[in-house]
Amino acid sequence: MKNYDPSSIESKWYEYWISRGFFHSEPDSREPYTIVIPPPNVTGILHMGHILNNTLQDVLVRRARMMGKNACWVPGTDHASIATEAKVVAKLAEQGIKKSDLSREEFLQHAWRWKEEHGGIILKQLRTLGASCDWDRTKFTMDPAMSESVIKVFVDLYNKGLIYRGVRMVNWDPAAQTALSDEEVIHREQQGKLYYLRYKIEGGPVDGKDSVIVATTRPETILGDVAVCVNPNDPRYTSLKGKRVIVPLVGRSVPVIYDDYVDMDFGTGALKITPAHDVNDYVLGERFGLEVIDIFNPDGTINERVGLYVGQDRFAVRDQISKDLQAAGLMEKVEDYTNKVGFSERTGAAIEPKLSMQWFVKMDGLAEPALKAVMDDTIRFVPSKYKNTYNHWMSNIKDWCISRQLWWGQRIPAYFLPAGGYVVAQTPEEALELAHRKDPSLTLADLRQDEDVLDTWFSSWLWPISVFDGIRNPDNADIGYYYPTNDLVTGPDIIFFWVARMIMAGEHFRHNKPFGAVYFTGIVRDKLGRKMSKQLGNSPDPLELIEKYGADGVRMGLMLSTSAGNDVMFDEAMCEQGRNFGNKIWNAWRLIESWQTTLSDNGHSDLCVARPTEGVPTAEQPISDRLAVEWFSSKLDSSLAEIDSLFANYRLSDALMVAYKLFWDDFSGWYLEIVKPAYGTAIHPHTLASTKLFLEKLLQILHPFIPFITEELWHSIRNREADDCVTISSMPTSQEADDRNADGGSGYAEILARFDLIREAVTAIRAIRRARNISPKEPLELKVVPDENFPAEFDAVLQKMAGLSSVEAVEGKDPEWEAFIVKTTRYFVPLPAGGIDRDAELVKLREELAYQQGFLNTVMQKLSNERFVGSAPAAIVANEQTKRSDAEARIAALKERIAQLS
RNA sequence: GGGAGUUUAGCUCAGCUGGUUCAGAGCAUCUGCCUUACAAGCAGAGGGCCGGGGGUUCGAAUCCCUCAACUCCCACCA
Numbered sequence: 001m002k003n004y005d006p007s008s009i010e011s012k013w014y015e016y017w018i019s020r021g022f023f024h025s026e027p028d029s030r031e032p033y034t035i036v037i038p039p040p041n042v043t044g045i046l047h048m049g050h051i052l053n054n055t056l057q058d059v060l061v062r063r064a065r066m067m068g069k070n071a072c073w074v075p076g077t078d079h080a081s082i083a084t085e086a087k088v089v090a091k092l093a094e095q096g097i098k099k100s101d102l103s104r105e106e107f108l109q110h111a112w113r114w115k116e117e118h119g120g121i122i123l124k125q126l127r128t129l130g131a132s133c134d135w136d137r138t139k140f141t142m143d144p145a146m147s148e149s150v151i152k153v154f155v156d157l158y159n160k161g162l163i164y165r166g167v168r169m170v171n172w173d174p175a176a177q178t179a180l181s182d183e184e185v186i187h188r189e190q191q192g193k194l195y196y197l198r199y200k201i202e203g204g205p206v207d208g209k210d211s212v213i214v215a216t217t218r219p220e221t222i223l224g225d226v227a228v229c230v231n232p233n234d235p236r237y238t239s240l241k242g243k244r245v246i247v248p249l250v251g252r253s254v255p256v257i258y259d260d261y262v263d264m265d266f267g268t269g270a271l272k273i274t275p276a277h278d279v280n281d282y283v284l285g286e287r288f289g290l291e292v293i294d295i296f297n298p299d300g301t302i303n304e305r306v307g308l309y310v311g312q313d314r315f316a317v318r319d320q321i322s323k324d325l326q327a328a329g330l331m332e333k334v335e336d337y338t339n340k341v342g343f344s345e346r347t348g349a350a351i352e353p354k355l356s357m358q359w360f361v362k363m364d365g366l367a368e369p370a371l372k373a374v375m376d377d378t379i380r381f382v383p384s385k386y387k388n389t390y391n392h393w394m395s396n397i398k399d400w401c402i403s404r405q406l407w408w409g410q411r412i413p414a415y416f417l418p419a420g421g422y423v424v425a426q427t428p429e430e431a432l433e434l435a436h437r438k439d440p441s442l443t444l445a446d447l448r449q450d451e452d453v454l455d456t457w458f459s460s461w462l463w464p465i466s467v468f469d470g471i472r473n474p475d476n477a478d479i480g481y482y483y484p485t486n487d488l489v490t491g492p493d494i495i496f497f498w499v500a501r502m503i504m505a506g507e508h509f510r511h512n513k514p515f516g517a518v519y520f521t522g523i524v525r526d527k528l529g530r531k532m533s534k535q536l537g538n539s540p541d542p543l544e545l546i547e548k549y550g551a552d553g554v555r556m557g558l559m560l561s562t563s564a565g566n567d568v569m570f571d572e573a574m575c576e577q578g579r580n581f582g583n584k585i586w587n588a589w590r591l592i593e594s595w596q597t598t599l600s601d602n603g604h605s606d607l608c609v610a611r612p613t614e615g616v617p618t619a620e621q622p623i624s625d626r627l628a629v630e631w632f633s634s635k636l637d638s639s640l641a642e643i644d645s646l647f648a649n650y651r652l653s654d655a656l657m658v659a660y661k662l663f664w665d666d667f668s669g670w671y672l673e674i675v676k677p678a679y680g681t682a683i684h685p686h687t688l689a690s691t692k693l694f695l696e697k698l699l700q701i702l703h704p705f706i707p708f709i710t711e712e713l714w715h716s717i718r719n720r721e722a723d724d725c726v727t728i729s730s731m732p733t734s735q736e737a738d739d740r741n742a743d744g745g746s747g748y749a750e751i752l753a754r755f756d757l758i759r760e761a762v763t764a765i766r767a768i769r770r771a772r773n774i775s776p777k778e779p780l781e782l783k784v785v786p787d788e789n790f791p792a793e794f795d796a797v798l799q800k801m802a803g804l805s806s807v808e809a810v811e812g813k814d815p816e817w818e819a820f821i822v823k824t825t826r827y828f829v830p831l832p833a834g835g836i837d838r839d840a841e842l843v844k845l846r847e848e849l850a851y852q853q854g855f856l857n858t859v860m861q862k863l864s865n866e867r868f869v870g871s872a873p874a875a876i877v878a879n880e881q882t883k884r885s886d887a888e889a890r891i892a893a894l895k896e897r898i899a900q901l902s
Numbered sequence: 903g904g905g906a907g908u909u910u911a912g913c914u915c916a917g918c919u920g921g922u923u924c925a926g927a928g929c930a931u932c933u934g935c936c937u938u939a940c941a942a943g944c945a946g947a948g949g950g951c952c953g954g955g956g957g958u959u960c961g962a963a964u965c966c967c968u969c970a971a972c973u974c975c976c977a978c979c980a
Contacts, residue, residue, distance in 0.1 A: 002939085002940065002942095003940080003942065004940090004942085187976095187977090194980085214980085215980065216980060217980065218980085261978095261979090262979085262980085263979055263980085265979095266979060266980065267979095267980065270980095271979090271980055272980075278978080278980080279978050280978045280979080280980080281978095281980085282978095283978085339979090339980085340977095353978090383907095385906070385907065386906095388905075388906055388907090388975090389905090389906070389974090389975060389976085392905070392906090392975080392976065393975085393976075396976080396977090492974085492975090495975095527913085527914095529973095560914090560928075560929090561914060561915080561928090561929095563915075563916090565907095566908095566914095566915080567973090568914090569913080569914060571913085571914085571929090573913095573929075573930085574914090574929085576942075577928085577929070577942090579942065580940095580942040580943090581942090582942090583940065583942045583943090584939095584940065584942080584943085586939090586940080587939040587940035587942095587943085588939065588940080589939085590939050590940075591939035591940080592939085593939090594938090594939070651916095653915090654916075654927095657916095657927070657928065660928085661927085661928090668939090668940085669944090672939085676939090679938055680938095763945095763946085766945060766946070767945090767946060767947090769945085769946090770933090770934070770945065770946050770947090771946090773934090775935095775937085776935090776937065776944095776945080777937070855923070861960095862921090862960075862961075865960050865961090866960085867959095867960040867961095868921095868960045868961070869960090870960085871959095871960065871961095872921065872960075872961080873921080875921095875922095876921050876922080877921095879921085879922055880921090880922090882922090883922075883923075886923095887923095
């Protein structure tokens with residue numbers, strides 16, 4: 001089989017890991033590494049954003065596990081009250097059941113059944129991706145213990161005076177029929193109209209005018225008008241002082257009031273005041289003691305208050321009232337107008353500002369320590385630009401409306417008393433105790449619990465604490481060990497909803513940050529940069545992708561093109577690249593596996609492969625092998641160091657790229673090619689042993705990114721004990737070069753540099769072959785004028801990789817030799833037949849000469865500039881001097897060559 | 903209306919507190935190869951006034967100013 005087939009092994013290994021309990025964590029003496037998953041909506045299904053987010057978490061967790069940490073990734077789901085309740089309501093509607101026909105208990109039964117049937121699908125899907133979560137710790141935000149924590153926190157904050165109840169102007173979602181927090185409202189530009197309405201002046205014309213023209217985008221709200229407001233400095237309206245005007249159609253007489261809130265330049269400079277349905281109007285209404293006329297039902301239809309348009313929807317009324325005004329001659333004009341309208345984040349309905357009784361959390365005290373923790377980098381934001389966003393929001397924070405007029409969620413533990421007033425307590429029984437202080441005769445049946453539930457985020461803000469039961473049992477072993485968690489991986493879209501509030505909760509309830517760092521992912525877009533959506537049909541099904549490219553391939557594809565905070569332009573080609581890489585690894589193993597250390601007499605490989613460690617080598621290890629091992633060992637080491645530092649800065653895709661190139665270019669392209677025995681010959685046992693060791697380390701480095709294929713090959717390399725898996729192996733560290741140096745080897749920086757010179761020479765010879773159409777199989781001779789930049793020790797490697805029959809030191813050149821220079825070393829290749837094309841050669845040489853002379857000029861300019869020599873650091877100047885002498889050497893060689901040819 | 907970010911090769915992006923031959927990487931493209939691990943591959947090659955303009959400096963993709971385009975966040979102008 002030439003191609004790797006991921007599907008045949010991926011599910012096998014996931015089950016194996018689970019069966020060995022590798023992902024389960026209990027507190028022990030090791031250092032913990034903790035991540036709590038951003039809990040997806042319990043009824044949600046996996047999309048590309050989840051794939052990205054969870055792959056990132058898995059990479060971090062798997063790496064930490066291999067670095068010797070006690071890694072714990074806590075999975076779970078969120079009850080998502082509005083979204084889930086909306087889904088259940090829709091599902092019931094399909095069956096002809098209206099929510100209003102059900103009791104609370106009946107509805108909740110349906111909801112729980114729905115949750116049991118559809119809930120947690122997403123968690124199963126995460127296993128397909130390879131997510132190494134500790135499934136034994138799976139939590140749901142409405143688990144009894146989780147809900148108990150939420151209620152405990154509510155009671156606690158209430159008793160501290162941080163939660164209050166009051167009538168406020170809130171964002172009302174007429175579709176879900178609940179209040180929303182400010183964060184749940186999305187403002188979007190909308191193409192609307194600006195209507196100019198005529199308000200007749202009571203008692204006849206003033207200054208020749210019989211009416212005031214008022215501009216509004218919402219003519220239907222005139223039903224609730226209680227005043228017309230103008231700016232006191234507006235000369236157009238000074239004469240209206242003390243006058244009243246008639247609300248069109250409605251016929252209500254309302255006063256003209258004066259307040260400099262009104263912008264004289266907008267519309268006509270006259271503003272209608274509807275305190276029940278506009279935040280600003282409400283403020284003005286309070287200031288002037290105006291009546292509040294609420295004209296809407298909770299579902300956005302007109303109520304009976306005014307007796308007009310009763311029962312009709314607000315948008316239908318807008319059209320109708322516009323016509324009626326027109327007909328009555330009360331519409332001056334209508335203009336196109338673009339304005340911002342708020343919509344519900346969940347249902348998409350246009351938000352209606354509505355005055356209602358709600359519960360709020362006082363935020364300023366909570367915000368202060370939470371702001372500090374981020375600004376002084378106690379909690380690190382990656383990328384740091386989100387500190388600005390966070391700072392701005394936290395500094396202007398408003399109180400948090402936490403009550404929702406829904407049934408799915410934690411019910412607010414406030415109990416109303418028959419005689420008025422209420423008590424707040426953890427349980428009805430405790431509530432009764434409190435109630436008894438007011439009236440000892442009360443029984444449980446007299447208490448009426450608040451009908452509303454809490455905002456979903458009021459449970460998720462406790463997530464990093466409550467998953468470890470740190471609210472109910474603040475001193476338990478888990479919370480002490482795993483908290484604070486290490487990294488949080490989430491999208492910037494919920495920085496206020498969730499991240500900020502978790503920090504507040506952490507600081508308030510644990511007096512400690514909830515996590516050490518927040519890695520903000522971008523949004524997964526299609527390759528045209530469009531957001532993925534069902535409507536556009538541009539959102540691929542992750543499970544299909546996994547089936548097609550393997551989980552490793554999909555993970556790799558996403559990881560290669562994501563950096564913190566940047567959106568990912570998703571292209572299936574990326575998964576293809578990931579799959580191809582898996583194939584590359586697979587084939588590298590096939591090659592190594594085919595190598596034999598002993599051969600039978602007839603030249604064919606023995607069926608029985610000698611164990612390299614057992615056999616006594618019958619011959620010296622080839623020098624090219626020894627050098628290749630030494631070089632790759634250094635290369636591996638320097639790459640490890642690089643990867644470490646990239647991880648420290650959360651540059652995961654760069655780290656993967658380093659590993660990718662290490663495997664593909666250095667290991668497969670160079671190392672394996674150097675040590676590869678000729679067909680039909682044996683490999684030296686030492687070389688084979690080293691090669692397998694290298695492969696093992698490479699698999700370890702790659703495992704956090706592509707867990708499946710690495711585990712499969714880990715077991716192919718040798719027979720292993722049940723728990724000897726790459727998943728829980730120890731990540732190689734980058735100190736091995738030092739050990740080797742102690743044995744008398746050369747430092748690895750130097751060997752890497754020397755090897756690069758050989759690479760350049762090989763590439764140059766290959767280019768000559770290509771230009772002259774010389775087959776790679778045809779041996780060439782190489783002549784060299786050795787100097788300090790000629791890595792003579794790699795002679796054997798050079799011969800093998802460039803297909804040379806000999807490398808000979810010479811003093812000078814022959815006109816029939818093709819020449820090239822690596823750094824300062826001059827190389828020549830005698831060409832077999834036909835010789836070289838002198839003219840073409842000369843053109844090339846002269847171009848090169850011109851470039852080198854130009855380069856030398858710029859160097860000389862710097863060096864002859866006294867201010868450069870005087871002010872630049874010594875190292876920079878010395879470097880320029882080296883550049884100068886190198887260039888001069890090359891120019892001399894080029895000139896000599898040109899002289900020969902012409 | 904405020905604030906932040908982005909702009910470097912066809913695409914996606916690296917280039918940290920100015921100085922190595924600094925103009926890079928991966929992918930894509932082009933050319934030649936089915937060479938006994940891999941055509942999901944190998945070998946080679948091309949490709950960019952670093953958004954425009956100005957300034958600071960011996961020296962600018964990098965620092966400052968300005969203009970332009972795009973993106974995002976926040977904000978109660980009907």
